[in-house]
Amino acid sequence: MLRLYDSRLSGNSWKVRILLSQLGLPYERVTLDLAKGQTQEPAFRELSRFARVPVLQLENAQTIVESGAILLYLAQGTPYLPDDPLVRAQVMSWLFFEQADLQKSIAIPRVWHLRGLASGREQEIRRFHAEGYPALEMLEQWLVGRTWLVEERYTVADTAVFAYVSLASQGGYDMERFPSIREWIARVKGQAGWVELIPEAG
Numbered sequence: 001m002l003r004l005y006d007s008r009l010s011g012n013s014w015k016v017r018i019l020l021s022q023l024g025l026p027y028e029r030v031t032l033d034l035a036k037g038q039t040q041e042p043a044f045r046e047l048s049r050f051a052r053v054p055v056l057q058l059e060n061a062q063t064i065v066e067s068g069a070i071l072l073y074l075a076q077g078t079p080y081l082p083d084d085p086l087v088r089a090q091v092m093s094w095l096f097f098e099q100a101d102l103q104k105s106i107a108i109p110r111v112w113h114l115r116g117l118a119s120g121r122e123q124e125i126r127r128f129h130a131e132g133y134p135a136l137e138m139l140e141q142w143l144v145g146r147t148w149l150v151e152e153r154y155t156v157a158d159t160a161v162f163a164y165v166s167l168a169s170q171g172g173y174d175m176e177r178f179p180s181i182r183e184w185i186a187r188v189k190g191q192a193g194w195v196e197l198i199p200e201a202g
């Protein structure tokens with residue numbers, strides 16, 4: 001059976017859980033506690049290459065790291081990743097944009113807020129927001145008049161960009177500024193198989 005190493009609050013792991021659910025694939029979860037430093041334990045470091053979740057372990061024990069790589073691997077041959085090379089490139093362009101421009105600028109202030117570490121870090125948070133807001137503005141403009149990110153169909157581009165963008169208010173972002181993003185978030189949540197961030201067990 002597939003095995004997913006994740007953590008409860010990790011948006012990157014959430015992307016993978018959403019897709020696994022949408023594909024109806026059974027899997028075992030190994031949920032690490034990041035606050036306890038479990039990603040730094042030698043066995044996990046060895047398995048995960050970068051000491052981060054998510055990690056997908058296949059039936060043959062091979063592992064795939066990086067949420068975008070896992071999404072692309074699982075989605076191949078399914079409607080979540082169209083076969084046409086140009087459309088696939090468009091999907092990948094959103095995966096790369098999310099990692100380069102959105103993910104850290106949302107995830108780091110979010111984790112500080114969630115762990116009660118934001119006080120005294122106002123200047124650093126402002127710096128992350130100074131990077132994150134322009135990226136959110138670009139996403140907002142793209143979504144005006146569009147239903148989905150690529151070719152007017154739901155793909156892993158939507159799953160990948162959705163996760164942290166939907167959590168941005170936890171990182172102190174004012175999402176009232178982005179009506180098209182908010183409508184798109186609601187559409188993603190309405191997709192068959194979509195799952196909440198915090199799963200029942202673990």
Ligand SMILES: N[C@@H](CCC(=O)N[C@@H](CS)C(=O)NCC(=O)O)C(=O)O
Nearest residue numbers: 010011012034039052053054066067
């Ligand atoms: N680019 C990576 C980022 C993964 C990442 O940053 N994972 C975080 C949780 S979301 C993590 O495991 N951090 C290590 C730690 O906090 O110990 C991906 O997309 O998978």
